[in-house]
Amino acid sequence: MSARLRWLEPGFGDVMAARLVLPLGSAADPPGQAGLHQLLAGSLTRGCGNHDARSFAEWIENQGASLRCEAGDDHLQIMLKGVGSDRHVLLPQLLEMVEQPAASGEQIELERDLNLQTLQRLEEDPFSRAQDRLRQLMFGDGPYGHDPLGTTASLQQLGSQDVVTQRPRLANRQAFLVVSAAQDQALADDLEQRLQRFTHDSAGAPDPLPQGDRSWSADPLDTEQTVLMVGFRSLPVQHADALGLRLLQVHLGLGMSCRLFLRLREELGLVYDVGAELAMRRTDSPFIWHLSTSADQACGALEALLDEWQRLLDETLAESQLELAKAKLRGQEAMGRQTGAQRAERQAFCQAYGLPSDFHAQAMNQLEAISAMQLQQVAQRWLQQPCLSGSGPAASLHRVEQHWQQRLSRCLSPAGQ
Incomplete structure (x- = not known):
């Protein structure tokens, strides 16, 4: 198969899974239009070719299929699952969604209103608010500095014409399709020819802005709890240290045997919940x-x-601790490739970031050679400049800020000074 189409062996049963990936993530949202690409993604389910929103939804349901579109930071993805024997009608329809998007202005406005409602619900969640503040500290107003949904202010300014203007970019030369289904060469050839007719060249997302000088942001909220988030801008997904940093994330924050859970919750009884997340990005x-x-x-x-x-x-x-982290990572890898949909997701990840198709297998082979000393060096390279955001009662955040400033001034390692 070509770089545009990757056909994988199906999972158990007559199940088909497909992902169409476009280089149109929220990092490419124009200034002042945060949320545009997520709105574009959502509108794709609201009309296609000769189908209006209702008839398209009914058609998908009548096929017994599920369809989801979303824009992440770096890519827009259309995810389709259905019965394998229906692949001859489902997969061509998947490409038609980007070749002939047909959502009406009314449907685009409805999608925008739903996104605004989601943002309003997130405003009531201290975790979400702390996360938004942390994004701003780490990435400012540039790419990665906002949730893919956008902001309330930016979405209120977006109209249906802004989305319609973006539609020609969907037929993108860098688009690719990953399919997990029974092999069908005639269908694969047809899909490949249609993908080759995509002509739009993507300018790509700009690089993130440099991290600013501020290291603390508070968001007072009348709740019974305080949420705190410490964040680090780390490495691109292709970096040689990525596997080591992933091991650190597993050691710190994966499962009830992780270091942060055992120490802060089980031993000290200081937290309701604690964890660590590493979201791999282009940069x-x-x-x-x-x-x-x-x-x-x-x-x-x-x-x-x-x-x-x-x-x-x-x-x-x-x-x-090192062996436990490695065992957990191996387990995650095994559990993440059980179904055709999971394997399609992993293959899409590799192609989207220009990684080898066997990237995950290579990582597992490299795992054994990583030493504790190497992990410490990874931490020293990438975890030197923390930011802290908090959401909760104002008095609690005031005390946290004072403590943060005092502690930060004395706890930086010599390598970070």
Whole structure:
């Protein structure tokens, strides 16, 4: 198969899964139009070719299929699942969605209103608010600096014509399709020919802005708990240190045996919830440590979290901790390729970021050679400049800010000064 079409062996049963990936992520939202690409993605389900929104939805349901469109930071994806024997009608329709998008202005406005309602619900969630503040600290107003949904202010300014103007970009030369289904050469040839007729050249998303000087942001909210997030701008997905950083994320934040859960919740009893997330991106992937706690224990929880940060910089992992992290990562890899849809997702990830098709297998082969000393060096290279955001009671955040400034001034390792 070509770079435009990747055909995988199907999973169990007569099930088909497909992903059409376009280089139109929210990082490419024009200034002042945050949320445009997610609105464009959502509108794709609201009309296609001769189908209006209702008839298209009915057609998908009558096929027993499921369809989802969303814009992430770096890519827009259309995800389709259905019965394998229906692949001859479902897969051509998938390409028609980008060749002949037909959502009416009324339907685009409806999609925008639904996105605004989602943002309004997220405004009531301290976790979401802290995350938005952290994005701003790490990435400012540039790419990666906003949720793919956009902001309330930007969405209110977007109209249906803004989305219609973007439609020609959907037939993009860099588009590719990953299919998990029983092999059908005639169908594959037809899909390949249609993909080759895509002519639009993508300018690509701009690089993120440099990280600013501010390291703290508070968002007072009348709740019973305080949410704190420490974030680091780390590395591109293709970087040689990416596997090491992923191991650190697993060690810190995956499961009830992870370091942060055992230390902050089980031993110290300081938090309701704690974890660590690494979202791989084209550039400067965000590595986020998060916790929720009671207002009166926020400073103690932050102190314990920063102790764990300092420990990663100053000490190597114990051999048992390293082996546990490796075992968890192997387990995640095995569980993440059980179904055709999961394998299609992984192959789409590899192609989207220009990685080898066996990237995940290569990573598992490299896992054994990673030492605790190498992980410490990875931490020292990428975890030197933290940002902190908080959402919760104003008095709690005021105490946290004071503690953060005092602790940050004395706990930076010599390598970070």
